[in-house]
Amino acid sequence: MxxxxxxxxxxxxxxxxxxxxxxxxxxxxxxxxxxxxxxxxxxxxxxxxxxxxxxxxxKEDLVLHRLADHETELARVVRAREPGAGPLAAVRDHVLARLRERDPITGLNDRPDVLRLTRMILDSPSLASRMQGFKAGAERALAQALRETADTPDLTSRLAAAQIVTVQWILAHDNARRLADGEAADARYAGAVADAEHAFTLLGNGLRDLTPKRTPGRSPKRSQKR
Known part of the structure; x- marks a missing residue:
């Protein structure tokens, strides 16, 4: 069996x-x-x-395969959000939750082994370059999730995904650099939250029309021209 x-x-x-x-x-x-x-x-x-x-x-895969699952993380968050919840709010809540949990993907984890691995990735041009491939993959996955669950037009989905993913990466990179330079995760936490809140407020002002037009999972109704 x-x-x-x-x-x-x-x-x-x-x-x-x-x-x-x-x-x-x-x-x-x-x-x-x-x-x-x-x-x-x-x-x-x-x-x-x-x-x-x-x-x-x-050779790069020997290191970066450990991060591969995060490539579609934001897309999964958008698909799994509660009915009626906006995709941007869902991503914001997810990022804040990961900061509280000190998830290494946020850059806010100062365990010695995590710090050493982070420094190695940041200091290696080939690893940093490959990370851009993950970023592009995250944008594609998120754009598809927005099209499928928020009934968002293709161009809008791609533009929104690029902005959201870039914000997440900038926030994580800033945290990782600060910790790599010796700042403690607990000391950085309040600043990391404030930066994330600020970033998502800026996104919200620019992406205020990115709201769910239907319940996630339902097929959009197509208007027919007469």
Whole structure:
């Protein structure tokens, strides 16, 4: 009987993937991302380079795969919002909640391992460049969610998504930089909240027409020209 748990083969693949990733992060943090080769990672994880590339197509993926799930996070928030709630308000509440929880994606987490990983990403041009790919993916996903749940025209959806995602990234980057420079997360929290409130107020003033025209999940009614 299928109990919903992954099978033996899948569990073995998950363990191999985790072992490769853990070995990579350990080496990168100890020696620097640019000074560690893929061959060294494969050797530390006791796998072949071919096996490593089967799990992680690029060297950058060894680090950034841990952030991949966040690419569609805002789109999921917009789709899951309460009926009648505006998408911008839903995203704002989500960001504020993540700040309270000290979610690393907000940049407001000063655990030593998180700080070291954040510094490495910020200081590596290739990792920072790949992060822009996540940002573009987040914009596409959010734009689609806005089209599907707020009955928003395509151009409006893309413009709104670009603004919302950019605000989220700027806020997170500012927090991460402050913590990387030595500020404590608890000391930064009030300022991070104030910055987020300010940013979403600005967005709200510019995106006040981005309101739900129908209940999420229902098909929009199309007017027919006579």
């Amino acid at each position: 299928d109990d919903g748990r992954p099978g033996l083969r899948e569990r073995k693949k998950q363990r191999t993937r985790a072992a490769i990733s853990d070995a990579a992060i350990t080496l990168f943090l100890e020696h620097g991302f640019g000074k560690v080769s893929v061959a060294q990672v494969a050797d530390a994880a006791e796998v072949s380079k071919r096996t490593l590339f089967a799990y992680f197509p690029t």
